[in-house]
Amino acid sequence: MRVGVFCTYENPLANYKACFDSQTRLILHAEKLGFEEAWVAEHHFNPDAASPSILVLLGHLAGVTTRIRLGSAAVLLAFRDPIQVAEDVATIDVLSNGRFDFGVAKGGPFQLQNKHFHVEKAQAREQTLEALELIHRLLVEERVSFSGAYYQAEDVSICPRPLQDPLPTWIATATPAAIEYAANRGFGLMAASPFSLERVVEAAQAYRAACPGGDPRMALARFYFAAPTRKAALDEALPFIRRFAERMRGIFLAQGSGPAANFDPEELLGRSLIGSYDEVVEKILDIDRQVKLGSLLLKPATADDEKAMRCLDDFASIIRPRLAAGGPPPPATLEEFAP
Template identity: 30%
Template sequence: MKKSLHDIAFSMLDLVPVREGGTVADALAISLRTARHAERLGFTRYWLAEHHNMPGIASSATAVLVGHIAGGTERIRVGSGGVMLPNHAPLVVAEAFGTLAELYPGRIDLGLGRAPGTDPMTMRALRRDRMESVDDFPRDVAELQRLLGDAQPGQKLIANPGAGTRVPIWLLGSSLFSAQLAAERGLPYAFASHFAPAMLLQAIEVYRAHFKPSAACPRPYVTIGVPLVAAPTDEEAQLLASSVFQRVLGILRGQRGKLAAPVEGFAASLQPQERAALQDFLACAVIGSPDTVRDGLNKLAELTECDEMMFTCDIFDPALRLRSLDIAAAVRSGAPVPASA
């Protein structure tokens, strides 16, 4: 049966961008304000992404931020999107998220990725001389499942806090590896189509075809990442999206910086190869007026039959970022777009 947008959960992934002219403290305050707004709009969850050694992203201490956002909200689920497991010992992750689960019962998610989320030098600084192999991530996921599950008789290593909290574990990925592992373990799966959409449909197909039901997740559950820039008109949305375009081109050029202000005519100034690179990176982006957003989200829903859409919304002006979420929520509910939009 075809899903309507009303059947799909809306959520938010926040990299906690530091804006040009702004500070880390500003970025943290904006994220809390955004989370509270998403909660008022009925969003399902608010996730923070782990990145390191990047001047424009303030979400490196992901578990700390999860606690900050959870403490400043009341109902919305809060979690990691994700904790980059190669950077951490599973016991430390289990204790941190076990503590969060005790502080905010029934509201904490643990999304796990297998990339380091940083450069090789920083990766070595995080875990020193640890050498990763293809078997490490599945083994670490299994250890986290044990540590967050009920302690068993004779179990010598127990996470305290952590044991018995059964914090929901999600696997994140942009290739087939995590899709296969999530299916095998019966875990919910989030595809990173907000920055690496190329294998989206193939990964979802693999995940659903091989899914083994579990107590934690009795049926396949798919979340897709969606870059969102919504505004009253297509023209304004394209202008606001120039901040995203500048960020993406910076990533592709290895020149990461703070989130830049919009630039009039930026897209028109690009070379054809730059436009093509942006299109590849942002193939799942929905940018435009309420009608354009409605069409774009419906197309993604039909294409993927996803259970949840998780928006990234890197708009320079924090108030216009909230307005963008307002438009998405109105489109989903079928309500008139707020006059303020």
């Protein structure tokens, strides 16, 4: 299981420069600690999650990092020109010296995205998969002609070419048809923090059923904050979780996107890696037993930059060694304290 950070470019101070600088520092710190991956989310028309230009951000990160793999979590393909996306992701792969992981999605249930990008919600998934088909061909074939319901290309050859062949690709989905599509092409699956473990397990099982012997390489994002005691972890993380839930409910209400059941604070807390060090270790081991994770992506559940970096320190120095050992250390016995 690889470990990474999940970057949503939280912007509590409404200061975009400070937000971008803070997220870059966190990623550089994760790289220094030996984390293997950093994934950047794509959000639009949301000042609290300032990452609409996901490929620009990844291009910048490619220039300031040296070892950590960089992923898109995820490019919302229905809102973009697929030929341009193919050129951009190939460029990022070159700039990063082959460290790019390509994650895609259709976009969540946020009406403003579909409205402003002129994409009907009912067609977004089909359009996304068609765009991905074209992009995949552009990345691996020298010359591509393509005729689909939404996109056409005639004798197109992109440059530069990506360094990786094939470019590692993931789809963020829990839809059976999209899971089968991913399995048949060897693409991985992604799941966001609000996804219940039950949905993640079902998606992994559906993938393996569609492609026996296949590996969904599940990249699972989770809110994370660990401390010596559960109370200390909750004192820091719970206000962050509540603010996130309130913000998401407000977006759903303002956009008429329907109920926001996935954003109940208690449900989010139950789906998060928040608690004492031992609790977090047990939760991760349980998830890995059920899903067989490819990557665990940590979203620090704090608005404090320094505490976010310290909680990554704790993961690297306390939690990860316990995971490698198969669980928390056994409780101390009286004999251990005998002279």
